[in-house]
Amino acid sequence: MSDYNAPLADMRFVLGEIAGLKEIADLPGYEEATPDLAEAILTEAGRLAKDVLAPLNRTGDQEGCTLENGAVRMPKGFPEAYRLFVEGGWGSLPFDPEHGGQGLPWTLSIAVQEMWSAANLSFSLAPLLTQGAVESLQVHGTAEQKTAYLPNMISGRWSGTMNLTEPQAGSDVGALKTRAVKQDDHYLITGQKIFITWGDHDCAENIVHMVLARTPDAPAGTRGISLFIVPKFLPKEDGTLGARNDLRCVSLEHKLGIHASPTAVMAYGDSGGAIGYLLGEENQGMACMFTMMNNARISVGVQGLAIAERAYQQARDFARERIQSRAIDSKDAGGVAIIQHPDVRRTLMTMKASVEAMRALAYLAAATLDKAKRAPEAGERAAAQARIDLLTPLVKSWLTDCGCEIASLGVQVHGGMGFIEESGAAQHYRDARILPIYEGTNGIQAMDLVCRKLPLGNGDVMQGYLAELDATVADVAASNAPDFGQMAERLAQSVDALRRSSEWMAQAVVRRPEAALAGATDYLRVFGLTAGAVYLARGALYVQRQSGDDGIVMPGKRYVALARYFAEHLSVETAGLATSVMSGGDAVLMLSPGQLSA
């Protein structure tokens, strides 16, 4: 089992040269994010991730969470680690200084989140869920609600949850049945919620559940859903904790992975009704929930990146140490480290090049989020918001699909040892598998991309994005760098595949929605591979511009090699995928469900 070391050099490069952290720090309100502060934060976060969180990853997996007398006990070390996390103020980075936040850019916060998730995916879910609840309160809360909840939640002394799912209502949120009946200044909530991440635990003083429920006369479906603040302990006027609310964890799921993240079945109102406070307005719950979910989707994408980085580090370290077989070009009968073998090297290049493409996507998405919030001109903000709307399903899905694939490659590099739990590679493979599922399955994301995001601005949002990709392709073509190999040609083919399949999709989604949906997942993959390849190329171009008379040398050469590898070996998949998309779904739908399932 290997350590986790935050890849600070790689992170700095992507933050600085691809996501443009300096430009972000120039936005009004982000002036605090000086290079010195950013550096200090990254370094300190890396230390906490390595020294405190990473060592609990395996023990947390083995021990898991236990439910005793209605209370969840976390694995050994988790409460203490959580305390250190809160004391360090790590949960407060991106939030409103008015309520105790540090007001730092998401761009920086996302890099730090990557570290928590890489070090300990289970642990990282606590701040992730709290963050979603905070966002929602910041946007939709009344002044009183903000005062009552935000300081303690931003500090992390109280954690947050999201309560959407019920047995019959998963992706179909509108099918939920939990009831909310108004009584005086509050509502009484009754119902059962499942899959509640960190639904109960012994790390925070209080847990603030954000619960979707339906008032008695609400319209059917998603238009009749409201969001409620349902704290475990009711805060008193003076801010101290009052009575225990009528809610409890009735069981924990036995899961494939993230064993140290308690996934609770929560019962509300078994003794008459849990007290809940309406957030926003009645029947506007979906809007409030999407405030939580959109950011959470970016963060889950970052988890995909994080588990991939962790799996890569572990595979690389193993490949450096494991001696097996002689090198192909050597007459020496002695064994070499398996990192010398071309097929292992190819696997590691696939892992690392994918990680860097994912990182570029994630950090750029965060920078776009910052612009959407803080750009001085309304037009700039709107453009950035449209861009992040477009990219959110991509970041959630493509990064988490890659996370699973790379965790699987990590197992493979270990050979037989990879299948043994002791090595730790298997845990990443298990943990990663939740990522394409939660926070909206990747199939739902693909549908969102195709049906809601591509048509944004009558297709202009996507056109503008493609034009930016074109510009990078032209720069690569003009660069004449021998180390770039066939990068220009491969990028041009990928962007062409994305453009053709986008145009096809724009038509299909109107005229043949079933065919569009049948191709949505392949289309999303074309998008991810193309965007990843182009962003890596931007980094390579930066390296080339910075290179002196000796041409491209280390350490910049490393990024160039990864960009080239991605273009020549991974993004080449795009043309075939575009062909699949544009086949139009006839073969997908040729058999009726009954015929398929015969």
Next chain:
Amino acid sequence: MSDYNAPLADMRFVLGEIAGLKEIADLPGYEEATPDLAEAILTEAGRLAKDVLAPLNRTGDQEGCTLENGAVRMPKGFPEAYRLFVEGGWGSLPFDPEHGGQGLPWTLSIAVQEMWSAANLSFSLAPLLTQGAVESLQVHGTAEQKTAYLPNMISGRWSGTMNLTEPQAGSDVGALKTRAVKQDDHYLITGQKIFITWGDHDCAENIVHMVLARTPDAPAGTRGISLFIVPKFLPKEDGTLGARNDLRCVSLEHKLGIHASPTAVMAYGDSGGAIGYLLGEENQGMACMFTMMNNARISVGVQGLAIAERAYQQARDFARERIQSRAIDSKDAGGVAIIQHPDVRRTLMTMKASVEAMRALAYLAAATLDKAKRAPEAGERAAAQARIDLLTPLVKSWLTDCGCEIASLGVQVHGGMGFIEESGAAQHYRDARILPIYEGTNGIQAMDLVCRKLPLGNGDVMQGYLAELDATVADVAASNAPDFGQMAERLAQSVDALRRSSEWMAQAVVRRPEAALAGATDYLRVFGLTAGAVYLARGALYVQRQSGDDGIVMPGKRYVALARYFAEHLSVETAGLATSVMSGGDAVLMLSPGQLSA
């Protein structure tokens, strides 16, 4: 958790119309394999798989194997199931009637093996390992050895193991250190072996370990390895069991999956030396071991097929029952079974089309094995042997890679429930992950394909194979079946990608072996996707030829749809992969191991 039902109709179709079981039954020695007998065997095997083995899959996973006082105790129900398996004569299907086998074709035996593996992957490893040991004894054993071991091993009363791996000797078998010192008519074996599947258990009366070891004056590397028969209990002259041999299981691995398959660390000779009998000749151990391994590689490929079929059945059944969200083309607000949603349908088509492609490859490989053994003309046998040599790494790798991917898709179809162990989908995902690793990692298989198999017969073996693929493509092009969609064009592109990358490989393996090895895994995938697409097309052509005036209708339409889906949506990946292969590995090798791992 769903049942397993052997897909008898699909199996019959592939056996009959693609693998040509009738033709195989005409080979001398296989006359017993009448259609009636084949049908009876498939039906009865399906019953045992469903009623006895499948119900133990989940309980075996939960309970696992335990080591107590040096003896392994299997999970509840396993010894009884094994007894039924032996009593039914299921282990004896393909073996020599002279020693109690039924002398049936591998073609039929492989279909039955698929059922065992799909029903219970852990269980299926016992007969699989025994089969490898039997094969090796049949080919390399003396008359006395055959008499002493084969009847009991063919019946399954005794099981077999393969002992290759040592901590420092995994893929690099030549690095093994276990010692064998001659003494009278036997050898004394000392050393430790790891990863010994079914190394100890309480199902069979005796366990016959096939152990690779090195005699004192043996040359270094693989040329100095000998294979020994090392029984747990030494058989007496009269066939009864005698003394306990000096060997024991010292620990069991804690694994990601196949929890009901005991993976043992075996110690030989702790009390002076385990008694072993040389199989074949000294220093010829690798040849004897390859007799075991080549068949085992086909069987492991079949395990990939099997877990994919199981995952498919479970996902399909879940998708039929799970109600969630309205259909895209419906105004009705009510939810529908998720199998109605195009993205779920696409996923299921991917799973099922892949399963059928894998099945075609596996059964055809088995038919080729039968021809290599039984064809009347020496030339035919030699051609079949060359063909199966070529296809073995493909069947092992491509089918097991697909097995993992499809088990992962199976989890995804289940949404949140997929991540909960109770659903069973997660177990397939865990179990499947061993398949690309054991019996030679898939990276080793790709190397074998490129370095040893493509050059067979100076490249003529591959050329002959390509010519056969061309013929099918021409038939599809000539078919003019509207239901075939773009199948002809896509197949032609895939075969072209395989041909181009094969030609490139043939050059590279001589001139730039590092570049060849860097592309070997992608090349193998081009090969698998192309072969799979073409074999499915053969089935589709058969359906078309059988179709009457109404055109292609159910049930044949189902196979046509799968063939078309595979060609239009999955095999389209081949051109991009061929481009990756022919990029030549410059980007793979651009960074030195030190630079990559910085």
